[in-house]
Amino acid sequence: MNWTGMEWGLANRLSKLIKPDGRCFYLAMDHGYFQGPTHGLARPGEAAKPLLPYVDGLFMTRGVVRSTLDPAMETPLILRVSGGNSMAIGDLADEDVTVSIDEIIRINAAAVGMSTYIGSDFQHRTLMALANLVNNCAPYGIPVMAVTAVGRELKEKLEPRFLALACRICAEHGAHVVKTYYCDDFEKVAAGCPVPVVIAGGPKTETELEVLQFVYDGIQQGAAGVNLGRNIWQNEHPVAMARALQGVIHENLTPDQAHDLYLTIGNS
Numbered sequence: 001m002n003w004t005g006m007e008w009g010l011a012n013r014l015s016k017l018i019k020p021d022g023r024c025f026y027l028a029m030d031h032g033y034f035q036g037p038t039h040g041l042a043r044p045g046e047a048a049k050p051l052l053p054y055v056d057g058l059f060m061t062r063g064v065v066r067s068t069l070d071p072a073m074e075t076p077l078i079l080r081v082s083g084g085n086s087m088a089i090g091d092l093a094d095e096d097v098t099v100s101i102d103e104i105i106r107i108n109a110a111a112v113g114m115s116t117y118i119g120s121d122f123q124h125r126t127l128m129a130l131a132n133l134v135n136n137c138a139p140y141g142i143p144v145m146a147v148t149a150v151g152r153e154l155k156e157k158l159e160p161r162f163l164a165l166a167c168r169i170c171a172e173h174g175a176h177v178v179k180t181y182y183c184d185d186f187e188k189v190a191a192g193c194p195v196p197v198v199i200a201g202g203p204k205t206e207t208e209l210e211v212l213q214f215v216y217d218g219i220q221q222g223a224a225g226v227n228l229g230r231n232i233w234q235n236e237h238p239v240a241m242a243r244a245l246q247g248v249i250h251e252n253l254t255p256d257q258a259h260d261l262y263l264t265i266g267n268s
């Protein structure tokens with residue numbers, strides 16, 4: 001990452017979130033904001049604690065941070081600041097920013113993250129919310145991660161033309177990092193986005209190797225890293241999975257090498 005010309009506070013925060021190798025590993029634990037007590041996240045603080053040594057950032061909402069996390073934790077906090085909907089009813093894209101800039105500063109967020117719903121009825125609202133969030137965070141040097149959210153249409157929207165469009169639009173609106181999904185021809189998605197792109201995992205896969213493979217492939221094709229949740233904390237051995245992913249992201253392990261590491265730690 002080139003910090004030249006970047007204001008010091010913003011560069012300082014980003015330097016903790018994007019490591020000198022240009023890579024990053026964020027642990028996503030924000031799912032409860034629309035899914036409620038998701039399997040594996042009933043007690044988010046307890047689930048997070050053993051995983052924090054392996055990750056470069058933790059993505060969570062303010063309510064869960066305040067009520068379940070040790071304030072002395074050293075892992076940078078990426079605060080999820082959008083919401084306002086639920087799995088129970090209605091359109092998941094109907095989101096807005098839920099956290100004020102005062103709260104963002106008070107909670108000492110290293111960065112904030114919010115969802116945009118490009119291609120939905122709520123495209124304009126969520127993109128304006130992104131632009132306003134960038135404007136509100138800019139005076140304080142707080143980076144913004146935009147999520148290219150797809151709601152219930154993951155299968156339909158998992159294609160490079162759409163994801164490249166969505167990532168680029170988020171970057172153009174001022175996001176410092178964009179979170180999207182891995183897809184075929186992912187290099188087109190990464191190449192079209194002028195800021196670091198991180199990939200989410202989506203629903204838990206059948207095998208660990210699948211996850212290690214798409215994370216590896218994503219990085220080979222230009223992703224900076226991951227913002228990954230269910231495939232870690234819904235795994236039978238979350239610590240082993242986090243360590244294996246750290247190996248792929250920061251130590252250039254191949255999927256097979258990382259899988260061996262997963263098995264060694266998981267079976268110990």
Ligand code: 5RP
Nearest residue numbers: 028200201202227228229230
């Ligand atoms: C949920 C999110 C998650 O942070 C993101 O999808 C990553 O989690 P997972 O790997 O479980 O998909 O934005 O709204």
